[in-house]
Amino acid sequence: MRVLVIGPAWVGDMVMAQSLFMTLAAQGAEVDVVAPQWSVPLLARMPQVRRAIALPVGHGRFGLAERWRIGRRLRAEHYDQAVVLPRSFKAALIPFFAGIPRRTGYRGEMRYGLLNDVRVLDKTRLPRVIDRYVALGLSVAASLPPQDIPVPQLRIDAENRTRLVQQLDLDMQRPAVAFMPGAEYGPAKRWPLQHYAALARELLADGRQVWIIGSAKELTDGAAIAAAAPGALNLCGRTRLEDAADLLSLASAAVSNDSGLMHVAAATGVPLVALYGSSSPAYTPPLSAQARVLYRALSCSPCFKRVCPLGDTPCLTDIGPEQVLAALHSFWEQKSHA
Numbered sequence: 001m002r003v004l005v006i007g008p009a010w011v012g013d014m015v016m017a018q019s020l021f022m023t024l025a026a027q028g029a030e031v032d033v034v035a036p037q038w039s040v041p042l043l044a045r046m047p048q049v050r051r052a053i054a055l056p057v058g059h060g061r062f063g064l065a066e067r068w069r070i071g072r073r074l075r076a077e078h079y080d081q082a083v084v085l086p087r088s089f090k091a092a093l094i095p096f097f098a099g100i101p102r103r104t105g106y107r108g109e110m111r112y113g114l115l116n117d118v119r120v121l122d123k124t125r126l127p128r129v130i131d132r133y134v135a136l137g138l139s140v141a142a143s144l145p146p147q148d149i150p151v152p153q154l155r156i157d158a159e160n161r162t163r164l165v166q167q168l169d170l171d172m173q174r175p176a177v178a179f180m181p182g183a184e185y186g187p188a189k190r191w192p193l194q195h196y197a198a199l200a201r202e203l204l205a206d207g208r209q210v211w212i213i214g215s216a217k218e219l220t221d222g223a224a225i226a227a228a229a230p231g232a233l234n235l236c237g238r239t240r241l242e243d244a245a246d247l248l249s250l251a252s253a254a255v256s257n258d259s260g261l262m263h264v265a266a267a268t269g270v271p272l273v274a275l276y277g278s279s280s281p282a283y284t285p286p287l288s289a290q291a292r293v294l295y296r297a298l299s300c301s302p303c304f305k306r307v308c309p310l311g312d313t314p315c316l317t318d319i320g321p322e323q324v325l326a327a328l329h330s331f332w333e334q335k336s337h338a
Contacts, residue, residue, distance in 0.1 A: 002080050003079060009059055011263065012259065014035065020085075036054070042241055083105065087109065104136055128145075130287060161247070179256075182218040183259040188277055188306055190277070191319065200228075202325055249270065
């Protein structure tokens with residue numbers, strides 16, 4: 001059985017999609033994934049994926065000609081099934097152009113004809129994104145949600161990890177805590193920078209390191225934390241997405257907003273404190289037994305807004321650095337007892 005998956009466009013969603021890849025592979029399927037170019041190195045860290053096929057279409061673009069060319073080229077692969085994770089019309093075009101006989105996906109944007117195995121999404125039975133992804137890899141008659149959903153687990157590249165330690169001149173003599181202060185979705189998902197800085201000062205005073213990890217978009221935020229907490233190391237913009245996974249595997253713990261890097265951290269198994277504001281841990285939780293979620297669950301939560309309608313984001317500002325520090329110490333005390 002050969003399956004083509006049309007992957008999602010966000011980092012966190014792509015990590016969560018690994019649970020679907022695992023489910024398909026457990027059924028004996030060979031899995032190929034059509035995905036944005038940025039995600040190809042991330043998919044290489046998922047052993048269940050045979051091949052990643054880059055989609056040269058920017059986010060939000062229709063790209064009909066490119067989708068037609070890719071679909072026609074993939075006809076030669078003779079896939080048995082396609083699983084379309086995004087619910088947009090355009091996401092279903094490549095499997096249709098490729099002539100894949102069974103094309104599975106949720107109902108949305110008038111995709112009848114493009115899809116011929118159309119599922120109706122029951123959000124009550126499938127509350128989490130991971131439940132919804134895995135359900136598409138099972139038969140309609142399967143028990144949903146499945147009882148034993150495999151959780152994402154990214155492969156760590158030991159050679160690349162050693163290279164990063166040398167290239168970034170990292171001190172491996174002291175335990176490090178990784179900070180991920182970004183969230184592509186918007187400021188309503190970002191814990192205040194002054195809280196990150198206050199936490200960093202406490203950790204540095206306790207003899208630990210602080211590594212601030214993110215893309216070039218978080219460079220200014222990382223610099224602000226490092227300036228307010230001298231000794232913290234701003235690595236934002238100095239690493240690739242796959243490098244972040246290798247660095248996180250070296251950390252003693254991580255602190256993150258609900259973001260793509262949060263899901264990457266969870267998939268490395270690092271002890272993780274996840275901070276939720278406008279989003280909900282019931283919908284996109286960190287998929288790791290080593291994660292602790294801090295969530296205020298205010299009367300206005302979750303609003304899923306990019307910017308707080310109240311203006312001051314109390315769902316995040318009311319989570320104090322001392323609460324995060326207590327959660328981190330609970331990890332280390334548990335490890336010490338073990």
